[in-house]
Amino acid sequence: MSRASDRAYSAIRNMILSGELPAGAQLGEEALAEMCGVSRTPVREALRRLEADMLVGRTDTQRTFVADWSINDVADAFELRAMLEGRAARRAAERMSDAALARIRNANRALATAIQQPSPDVAGFLEGNREFHAIILEVAGSRRLAALLGTLIEQPVVLRTARHYTREELRRSHAEHEELTAAFARRDGAWAEAIMTSHILRAYHAYADAHRARIDAGMTQEAAE
Amino acid sequence: MSRASDRAYSAIRNMILSGELPAGAQLGEEALAEMCGVSRTPVREALRRLEADMLVGRTDTQRTFVADWSINDVADAFELRAMLEGRAARRAAERMSDAALARIRNANRALATAIQQPSPDVAGFLEGNREFHAIILEVAGSRRLAALLGTLIEQPVVLRTARHYTREELRRSHAEHEELTAAFARRDGAWAEAIMTSHILRAYHAYADAHRARIDAGMTQEAAE
DNA sequence: GACATGGATATTGTATACAAATGCCATCGG
DNA sequence: CCGATGGCATTTGTATACAATATCCATGTC
Structure with a gap:
């Protein structure tokens, strides 16, 4: 859990689950990296994991956003x-x-x-x-x-x-x-x-x-x- | 599919499914990168996807290997x-x-x-x-x-x-x-x-x-x- | 000879620079 | 006014350098 990518994963995940990042919000890698205090590399890894969890989605052009659960x-x-x-x-x-x-x-x-x-x-x-x-x-x-x-x-x-x-x-x-x-x-x-x-x-x-x-x-x- | 990470994913996957990479084989990121003709970054992404597929496993110290299906x-x-x-x-x-x-x-x-x-x-x-x-x-x-x-x-x-x-x-x-x-x-x-x-x-x-x-x-x- | 220790070597993790692509917006032509 | 077009800004993708960590092997000690 001490790895930067794990911290990024938890941080982003918590922001989604708490509603701090509302459904539909765009997730820029740069912005998330700054929020988590890490570089883009671990953020990208975290986003892929969250995508597998279906907590985030992806447009056809690779833009990431908070998944909207109907x-x-x-x-x-x-x-x-x-x-x-x-x-x-x-x-x-x-x-x-x-x-x-x-x-x-x-x-x-x-x-x-x-x-x-x-x-x-x-x-x-x-x-x-x-x-x-x-x-x-x-x-x-x-x-x-x-x-x-x-x-x-x-x-x-x-x-x-x-x-x-x-x-x-x-x-x-x-x-x-x-x-x-x-x-x-x-x-x-x-x-x-x-x-x-x-x-x-x-x-x-x-x-x-x-x-x-x-x-x-x-x-x-x-x-x- | 034209992205380097997708090519790496397919290439490694095929090598596993074909048996070219036998069960239990260690998967060094550097070596795979050379095989696929890309850098380590997309290889790492591919390995994470294969891990989710359970085609590769991971030791407690983050070494990757071809999963052995009992x-x-x-x-x-x-x-x-x-x-x-x-x-x-x-x-x-x-x-x-x-x-x-x-x-x-x-x-x-x-x-x-x-x-x-x-x-x-x-x-x-x-x-x-x-x-x-x-x-x-x-x-x-x-x-x-x-x-x-x-x-x-x-x-x-x-x-x-x-x-x-x-x-x-x-x-x-x-x-x-x-x-x-x-x-x-x-x-x-x-x-x-x-x-x-x-x-x-x-x-x-x-x-x-x-x-x-x-x-x-x-x-x-x-x-x- | 078995085992612990330490450092050289190899491997993974992260940051950063740059390349490629996507989106935005102003401008132009109809 | 509407839509197309081109170029600038933003964002994502990849490569690479460096840092952190694990592995391995030689050496020394008991």
Whole structure:
């Protein structure tokens, strides 16, 4: 992470995810280099990685810009993620060791703690959630699958709406994690896959509902935050 | 494609797929630059792309080498490809226009012609096959899905064994394409998905059988070619 | 003889200069 | 006034020089 190209990648990525660089904005290499305090070479590398993540796009003449995620793109990403994480859960259940199961239970406990605070600890929830899914991906034991999911896990719009989660949504998410853990304990791949697919698609519809609500209220996406 | 980085990408890629650069070989940037007739800058870009394709790997100290695909890696890639192409076929069936259906039928006719030659035209078959799958992916209308499949379609070992296909295998592949076309004509997504998944998995097992036969004969993978 | 150490060698990372291309805008002709 | 054209400004692409880091091998020590 100490390399200039990694710093550039993180910096630009954060600026996109935070909305500091709005969708559609042109990304000049020179300007980004100055912002990141590095030369154009590592910036170019960072931009290529972000392009692979589909966080930035490219015109037919090689101009780079912040990708604009339409509601269809979000639906698309969720659909694929549901399928791939479902497959990961199936494989994980079939390969689950007692040690890994213990780690998953641990991550779930941390998650439960986070949502039981007087005012829910969203950052803690997200971290526990990330850990939970990471362990599953690790146990699934497919580098390919992990690579494919890598580009799908963090979507700009979704991360930005995470802190609007209600306590009820957090509690429900945790309950689904518990059910998944039960499927893992039984080494039931089909069950695990079904729960995981449902888990992701429910999250999608929660997002889509919130999105529609904002539209109906006549608010722009930015103003709603 | 006229850019130096694109030429470097194609050149290195071909050297890997052809086996000229064997699995495990170290890839020095300087040496590759000389081979491709460009400087290190575009070579570095090409290597990053190949890394995303998982055709090359990287040591913990940033040394690049030709990825070594174990039989498990191949199985992994096929399993994911079966799932993703299956999904693509489902989406394509649900979105199929009459014009696109005509194009698919056309690609199939070209494919039929190729395998009916006195001595099967494997190159022609592969091109028709590529076109067929490309149209499906286009009709599926998911840029994400296309991007994910992009890294899965061309596996080194599989391409190298393609020319050993028997006429019977080619004929069977064509028959499956015909059946897929029927599913598209009915706009039956579930049917299309099932055929496509089966199509890919059958191809995998044909490959795995051939691979096992080579092992049993005490031949190395290279010697078998 | 095995292993640690240090420095020479090779390789990768970054900055910068320059080349090529793209976009912009003023000018000109209709 | 509208659109085409040409040249200037900006941006991206490539080469190269240099810096940082890793590898390798010889040497010395136990």
